[in-house]
Amino acid sequence: MGLIEMASGNSVWRGMDYYKNKKVIAWEKSGTDTYDGKVSGSGNSKYFVHIDKAHPRKSTCNCPFAEGRRVVCKHMIALYFTAEPQAAKDFLKKVEQWEAEEAEREKQHYDDLKKYVKGLSKTELQEQLLNALVELEERRNCYW
Ligand SMILES: [Zn+2]
Incomplete structure (x- = not known):
């Protein structure tokens, strides 16, 4: 299962919004299937996001929704779509x-x-x- 399939529909659409509004401040490819990035959240908050395409459950984000849980949040989706715009198109x-x-x-x-x-x-x-x-x-x- 991929990142999108693991996320709730709500997280995918909010992540899509974040992607379109360029909320991903910085990102880099950190491995074959991984990206690390900084995503601005609501207000002045900034979150550190790590996504693993091959093992979505290993993705992490320090936002209140995802911290310490094995879930895919909107920040991860935003990072994913920013790093791979083709995935957003698909x-x-x-x-x-x-x-x-x-x-x-x-x-x-x-x-x-x-x-x-x-x-x-x-x-x-x-x-x-x-x-x-x-x-x-x-x-x-x-x-x-
Ligand atoms: Zn998050």
Whole structure:
């Protein structure tokens, strides 16, 4: 699992913001798969960040969220995207793909529903419509 997969969605997007706003003050490649950097946090805080792409759990940051825990924080993501902008591009491309697939699934679902409704007899339609209306009323917490 990579850094991005290990981070929460929230950390990835906040890290993306940090990357875009150039919050990584300094960084260097410190090994084959590792980077060390300094990232400015909220207010005047600065954090020392170490990331290990091959072993994401060995990444460290001294921010309150990640210190002493084996988690991936937004500062690590910001450092990762700054050191490897292609990773940020790939991530955004993947998100775009997911969204396109999701839209496709929704359209497919809509088409299936339409087909289903068109195949119903009048009696079935009346019954289904009544059920749907009753359910709608109940969901609104308004009983008749
Ligand atoms: Zn951090």
